[in-house]
Amino acid sequence: MKNSNKIYTIGIDIGGTNLKAVLFDGQKVIADYQLATPKDNLEHFLVMVKALAEPLMEKARQDKIKIKGIGLSVAGPVNYEKQIVIKAPNIPLLDGLKLGDRLKGSHDLDVKIDNDGNCFVRAEAILGAGKKYSDIYGLTLGTSLGTSWWRGNKIHYGFHGSAGETTHMIISYPENLSFEKAYQKLTQNNPGNLAEEAYRGDALAEKTYEEIGKILGVVMANIVNLIDPEIIIIGGGVIKSSGLFLPEAKKTMREFIINPEAKKIKIIKSNLGEYASAIGAALLV
Numbered sequence: 001m002k003n004s005n006k007i008y009t010i011g012i013d014i015g016g017t018n019l020k021a022v023l024f025d026g027q028k029v030i031a032d033y034q035l036a037t038p039k040d041n042l043e044h045f046l047v048m049v050k051a052l053a054e055p056l057m058e059k060a061r062q063d064k065i066k067i068k069g070i071g072l073s074v075a076g077p078v079n080y081e082k083q084i085v086i087k088a089p090n091i092p093l094l095d096g097l098k099l100g101d102r103l104k105g106s107h108d109l110d111v112k113i114d115n116d117g118n119c120f121v122r123a124e125a126i127l128g129a130g131k132k133y134s135d136i137y138g139l140t141l142g143t144s145l146g147t148s149w150w151r152g153n154k155i156h157y158g159f160h161g162s163a164g165e166t167t168h169m170i171i172s173y174p175e176n177l178s179f180e181k182a183y184q185k186l187t188q189n190n191p192g193n194l195a196e197e198a199y200r201g202d203a204l205a206e207k208t209y210e211e212i213g214k215i216l217g218v219v220m221a222n223i224v225n226l227i228d229p230e231i232i233i234i235g236g237g238v239i240k241s242s243g244l245f246l247p248e249a250k251k252t253m254r255e256f257i258i259n260p261e262a263k264k265i266k267i268i269k270s271n272l273g274e275y276a277s278a279i280g281a282a283l284l285v
Contacts, residue, residue: 008060010053011282013073013116013275016090016143019049022275023056024282027127031059032275042093046102069110069285072099073119073277075144080161083113090144112284117146117164118155119280120270124233125150126283128272137164137229139220140236140270140277143189145180149227164227166219179219186212195241206244213245217252224257224265235270242269 100111121138149164197205
């Protein structure tokens with residue numbers, strides 16, 4: 001007999017390539033589903049998000065368990081208080097949209113949104129690699145980058161809601177080169193293909209990932225020097241290829257950290273896998 005007091009939530013990670021959704025019971029993923037991200041127009045996008053959630057809702061109906069609401073993880077700046085997507089670099093049709101309100105009409109459920117980096121760190125802090133820590137900085141590397149800061153058992157949003165946002169940290173001033181721009185330039189917007197080439201022994205691809213490691217190391221050193229977190233958790237699709245860049249990143253980071261004690265900071269990998277941000281979105285409701 002099912003527990004009538006049990007409640008499920010749905011978390012959806014809106015990525016530049018795929019939409020990933022999970023049915024979540026508060027502790028573990030009950031079911032998951034993926035679809036390609038439509039970018040042609042808003043109505044098609046909303047229809048596909050509804051189609052993504054429907055199999056998970058059907059699963060909940062079969063289990064005779066209520067769905068409390070839907071959480072959305074969005075790449076790009078989000079006004080969490082007003083629940084507005086400020087700018088979605090990979091999906092411009094969402095810019096300025098109260099996405100939750102548009103989906104409430106479709107699903108008749110409470111819908112909340114947050115930045116993908118925030119969702120990733122929330123999930124890892126509550127259920128994943130960061131459970132034993134209270135001051136966590138998170139970094140995701142995939143088609144795009146995501147970052148966030150968990151402090152005092154919650155996301156530290158800052159005064160304007162963008163604390164912890166280092167993807168646009170300038171790493172070379174004369175060229176106005178940000179972390180994000182450098183990463184995209186090196187990976188050619190396809191880190192997976194680059195990793196395959198590196199693993200096949202392509203010297204240029206191997207060198208490129210080494211350069212990614214150096215840049216990541218500089219960024220992490222700046223993070224440690226600025227806010228001194230307890231640990232840094234790295235996730236995202238590229239973490240599967242961490243052997244290509246993480247050793248170089250750690251080495252470079254320790255070269256540029258000022259405080260000798262802070263050089264001991266732990267850099268650990270996400271343990272919630274590709275659905276970490278979707279799980280973090282499910283935890284919003």
